[in-house]
Amino acid sequence: MQVEADVTVIGSGPAGLTAALYAHKSGAKNVLLLEREEELGGILKQCIHNGFGLEQFKKDYTGPEYAERLIEELEKTNVQYFLNTMVVSLSPNKTITAVNPEKGVFHIESKSVVLAMGCRERSRGSINIPGTRPAGVYTAGVAQRFVNIDGYLPGKEVVILGSGDIGLIMARRLTLEGAQVKGVYEIMDYPGGLKRNIVQCLNDFGIPLYLSHTVTEIRGKERVEGVVVSKVDQKMNPIGGSEQFIGCDTLLLSVGLIPENELSTEAGIELTPITKGPVTAETMETAVPGIFSCGNVSTVFDLVDYVAESGIIAGRNAAEFAAGDWKEERNSVEVTPGENVRMLFPQRYSFKDDLILFIRSAKPIEKPVNIELSPAGIRLKRLYARPNEMVRLKVPRDKLKDIAEPITVSITER
């Protein structure tokens, strides 16, 4: 079976929904949205906390409400979507192979493709916690699904490793469901999640956050019986003698998210270690012409508003590409991280759109800083720079039009 489309969007989380919607709004006639689960919405479905859409809709939605708003809008259009549909391969010439129970194996020939598969959580294996392998060790996202979608508790006495946002949100959620959260342990000397989540999810519930700590052993034969936590030194190595046993039946891991990049790799899309996602232009185009990427498959964003914004850009440009009026008028330039910048998105500027930069500092700087773009001579003043808070910086195209060399972004103390 063969399906044809102008724009095909893979994934229907906030990025994919928005991209599909904006591809349609931008004139693409035949937009197709693919979702591997039985419903649209992606991870939003299990994010029943609020804080979604503050900037985009000026409303404080929960995840499902936010998804619903986009889905309602989508239902009014002629955008087609296939559920229970898994993309098993994507070729460099944009042929998609997908599988679902009704259509079996089928191919989609699409003029442009938008990748919006999101990200996945780092698991126990990749962070190497020694000890036994009992039940009760879950990523925070799995726990969130168990509680919010399935209605089950994954444990009653919980230790959380890592202070990523999902871990913080689950600390509160599990407490509200009657579990005892004994503490959140973070290996870095600063928290991983947003300030608002530290305050609203931990401080408000009296859940302690231990910085410069990690779990060095998991104990328990059938189910987790406890974990050993240790302080770590500046190089993040456990300090001998600081071990402390904490009895618990569950260890939740909130130790980072990685863009889902199997399909990108298969399509021959160049990835960058800076984000672990595709090298992307300000248009959201990847290194393969006509394949765009947006949301957390590109880089793990802090806020759904940023994810949606990248979806808007990707959808609009994918429609333009499909219409055949895609032209890069001049060679693009690289955008590269300079001093104190750990993460930078996008990594390429092609002079088509305004440049919306997302910047993460390499370390916390609790002093006034300048964020500088050289050679554009653009300088933004901030009171501090923290790795757990992305900086969004919009640079109008006009200010960049005369640039010929790579753009370097750096953060310096004032």
Place this chain on the structure above:
Amino acid sequence: MDEKKLAGTIQGEIEKTTSEKATVIIKDSIAKLTGQFSSYQSVVDAGHIAANFEQIREVVNEIDHPGKKPFVPPPKVSDELNGKEFDVVIVGGGIIGVAIARELSRFNLSIALLERHEDLGMDQTTHSNAMVHPAFLTEHGTLKWEMNYKGNAMYDEVASQLDVDFKRIGTLVVCENPEHELMIPVLMNLTKKHKDPVPKELNREELDKVEPGLAPNIKRGALVWNTGIISVFELIVACAENALANGVQFFLDTSVIGVQTEERSIKAVNTTRGTIKTHILINAAGLYGDKIAEFAGDRFFTIHPRKGETIIFDKSYQPIRTVLASFSMAGEREGYSKGGGLIPTIDGNLQFGPTAEEVQDREDVSTTSMGREILFNKFGLLTEQLKPYYEKPDKSKIIAHFAGCRAATYKEDFIIEPSKKVRGLIHVVGIQSPGLAAMPAIVERVKEIVTEEWHPAENARFNPRRKRIKPFSGLDDKEREELIRINPLYGHIVCRCEHVTEGEIVDALHRGIPVRSIDAIKRRARAGMGRCQGGFCMPRVLEIISREMNINKESVTKNGGKSFILTGKVKKEVRK
């Protein structure tokens, strides 16, 4: 030397080495050690010292040490098996027990297999490196060696009958300098003596075809080509399914807690689920082999568990194609392990391991940061040394770190023999590495023992073949299309890393071996085996198990027993 005198000599030898006093009593060439030592390592050393005397057949080591825990058999849970009767009861559902069950189903015998875990192969089998070893590293003249070379040669037939992937990728031993080249004839002699097939000598050009990208200083090497890799879990499931099809009955979650004999003959086994009558009892109980022997009144050896830790890397990191070793490792063989090299799995994951550490607890499967460091120092350096242009081994590419215990006796050899004391009891114990390679030969030996004594009639309906269900991920589009048309569940991909479909999971649950845990599905269908380690699919697999097995979600376990995934429904806690 009479046994009393020998006992004195051994006692002296133990004291000289460990500075501890043991009492040694020898009867019928079995040394029994008692005493009170200050460390467990000395206890193990004493056992090995006694076993090293040629006149000693095996060692029963009862020396006490601080922290020694008494063996407590598991409690009885039911009587549901009371009244059952079989010609043969096999204790232990590792690859050896299961393969014996399959082999004996060639005869008109009623056969039961008892496994203490909720699934088969949960101890040494799954924790092995899934490698079919060549015989040249196994001590010449031992039963282990004989079984190793014979078993290895039988593997193509076994894998083909059971429809299991098996590849003879070979052990490639490379010369890193001209002196190493002098070792090639030594290797040739060694393999000849050990009855491995003649290795292939390779020059650089030939090496590049077998193992591209070796360090420039490597000019020659030898490929011991009979080394194989296999999916060990597929193998045991295949064996079990074939045994099942030929009439064997499997009882999981069933531990033996006693053996009944009458006039020195086997009469029945007491299990945690009731008493089963039988007249042939095959002790393939691995780590608890000595306990089964003791229950039957025939204890003449002690199992001392030796833990091995292994690291598995993500498939995106595949620096090798062969089992890769260097002559520079020849002198480094330590203790009772064979030394090893870099081993790929049949699925394409690189492994580092295993380590070898004597531990007190037979259940100790914990991993340690020390173990990880040891493995990285040894194999990480070896990778960089032999393949310097390849990406360096990186800890962030580890997807699993696990440990298992080898069921070693002090003689460090296999024991495959009818009991000298109890009629109907057959010991198949002390099977440790290379037990997987030896499996087909061990099974053959057990068959000989059974046929010589009992002359069972052939089972005319025996079918040695089993057909696997090909994983969806390995099918082409046409095959996939066909499969989904017949059963739409094959169109629903549940595990996104390994592309495992709901159809395969449902199928794994209904193939006759009564499994119902997340890990059992992971081992059979590979759901959760990939880089996200079940992060995405685990809740979905749980749901499918609950639905298909008609059990509530709270009863689904990770790997049996009380390893429940969930602790209850939400809102209940709050209401309290």
